[in-house]
Amino acid sequence: MPSENTVDTLQRSLRDLMRQNNRAGRVVVAIDSLDRRAAGEFADGFEKAITEEGTTAFRISLADGGPEARERFVAPFRAGEEFGAGFVAPADAVLVVDGRFLHTPEVRGLWNFSVWLESNPPLGMPRPELPDAEKHYLRTARPKAAASVIVENSDPAHPVQVFGDFC
Secondary structure, eight states: OOSSOOOOHHHHHHHHHHHHHHOOOOEEEEESSSHHHHHHHHHHHHHHHHHHHHHHHEEEOOTOOOTTTTIIIIHHHHTTTTTTTTTTSSSEEOOOOEESTSTTTGGGGOHHHHHHHHOOOOSOOOOOOOOOHHHHHHHTHHHHSSSEEEEOOTTTSSOOOEEEOOO
């Protein structure tokens, strides 16, 4: 049974949650998933939720692991310098990045707020075997533990925030 909440409602709620600790300034948000397309679509919607509150938002997609993130995007964005395709962020702005493997130790500290998107197969269906690189990432980076928020995204129109108990 799908959630009664829509993706727009959840993204506004996540925006408000992000704002609890990041009221102003240049904020960097990561949307991480093993499914690159799902991460991009969710990030597009999150950018829209940011602009609805009147804040300037920028969107970029990163290669696996975001090796170029710090030098090419995050550092110049935070400094108010030109980044990406010639953008310059005002004093209060949000940079929403999406990609895969964005919770590795090398880049996880770049994000002020991060979302881990996961999806599960329909009930009764077996979980597909993951490639070795994805299994390694899940085991070593532990994105569910590293992310600010976990979102179950099996139904992209009705995603649900998951509250993991790590005790």
